[in-house]
Amino acid sequence: MTFSLSFNGTEHRRPSRLGRVLEDRLPYLIVAPAILVLLLVGLFPLIYSLIVSFQRITMTDNDTSFAGLLNYAELFRDTRLWASLGHTAIITAIALPLELLIGFLMAQLFIDRMPGRQLFVALLVLPTVISPIVAGATWRLLFDVRFGPIGEILSFFAGEPIRILWTVNPAYVYPAIIICEVWQWSPFMFLLLLAALSNVDQSQLEAAEIDGASYLRVLRAIILPAIAPVIAVACLIRGLDLVRIFDIIWALTEGGPGSMTETISLYTYVQGFSQFETSYTAAISFLVIALLTLITTLVLKRMEIAR
């Protein structure tokens, strides 16, 4: 340890034996409470739910006997589970590239200095500040077939009344969810990519301009390789968030019509808190954790290779 305790603040006294011990252990003592809290709220529930996933606990009776791998075997027979994973994949596969593309285009638009730039950036980032459940509820009102302005606007341009049941009609529920999701989170991509783009070496871009390269060539040879690490991290963050998507869908469709827009998070919630299948829900959670760990590891590995 290179620091020492100074008790009266004026000079360093030769520390006593106790003082020396304290001095050596002090860093550990200081971080100990934080570690303890972390273990308590992080590791303990994780291990406990792992145990629960091997039991027969439901909230409707007292059976806590161990069931071995029964719950995990059940996972593979549960078609609604795999359907919900499919829904999650669809939403992620469409929303993530859209957010990336829109975020990138916005960033390109705002990369040049212009008057009022900071104000516009601040306004554009506003959606990400709103709680997703509020965003979902707001969009539900916007989509509303009787009072919603979106129907009004479409009717105005079409010249005839247009009534779309955005949150009920099977053809429109996914577009509705994705519009809301993309509206809320494209600004996040925009912000990260704006920062990444402003770090692209200006003289490389100037050299390419003098060399006579087209925008696409500059994009491919200079800009994209330079911002690739940021794109990867942004996609990872948004991708993980999208796999866990809940609030927006809960507010818009509650997973309906039927279970058509039920994602894995919604299904887990339904199993746990309306079917009361506690142990089975724990097993689902571990399936999700395993999947996300796999994806994250693969992405990080690819980034490592790229570097």
Next chain:
Amino acid sequence: MADVKLTGVHKYYGNVHAVRGLDLTISDGEFAVLVGPSGCGKSTLLRTIAGLEDPDDGTIAIGGAIVNDLRPRERNIAMVFQNYALYPYLTVNENIAFGLRARKTPEIEIRKRVSEAAEMLGIGNLLQRYPRQLSGGQRQRVAIGRAIVRKADLFLFDEPLSNLDAQLRDEMRTEIKRLHHEITTTMIYVTHDQVEAMTLADRIVLLRDGKIEQQGAPLELFERPRTGFVAGFLGSPSINLIPATLTAMNGGLSVVFGSGESLTVPPAKATALSSVAGREVIVGIRPQHFGRAGDGPLRDGVVPYSAVADLIQPTGTRTFTTIKIGGVDAVAELQAHDVQSHGERIQLAIDLNRMVLIDPATGSVIA
């Protein structure tokens, strides 16, 4: 191949007037060096010629055609940047070929030109490497290679050697000079280093505060500076500037220093100055115009001076010795063994035929 003609060019950055109404003509095949202290507008001017900045007023013509409204890519120029600006995710080969590919040059032609350029610059064995795997000097060669394959009308260099260490800088300077002999394209080179300016230029354009202070051949600027600024900027160690008064004395003219010492102005210079006797001047004497006095008679205009050596800085070939002239520190460049120790009294001969007298009020050279 092209000449460059700037007429009345102004450039502002907000409230800063970086280039102030500049006229400049650089003829076809010339190697022009824009030099000056930092903030003098030399880089701005180069970037304006490249089209990376738009002038606020005035015209820029390359090869007789006004290019103000052309984008950089349409001006057929090549540029070497201070930080090299190599494309980090492309190999050396692709870096050099980048401009040719962008202009849809046939593949066979690209290969031929890249290997020619690589041959010329001695980087043929590096073509498959990436810029981060190269040393500073190698990167600099790649940057130059990228410029020469384009066969542009005009070459622009923006302080290309300032990121290199001293030895490499000398080496690359020689190569750039040789390059100009081989490809004879018009070149405009920006530097703050007066040695680079002197050694490379066909013509030095010395800038100060966004205006041209003086332009001409290197030796012309060195020997006949028009202002005290030019005299002080060129030459290393820089010229000694000592305040004095021009005084008529013994039928001739002398410069009298604050300490009471005086030096006789050579008759050749004195005749032109007789009307301004009594005036305050700054006497400029280059360190190279000092020498150890020999036994024989002194030439016309060479005066004896006895001084005490203060600081002694041997460089191997020459020894820079600090002495006092008229109470002011001055540097004399002597032969390696002319002076031995601190505090030694030495008999010097100062060649005043080539001294400059500067008007302290205007900064311009009187004689």
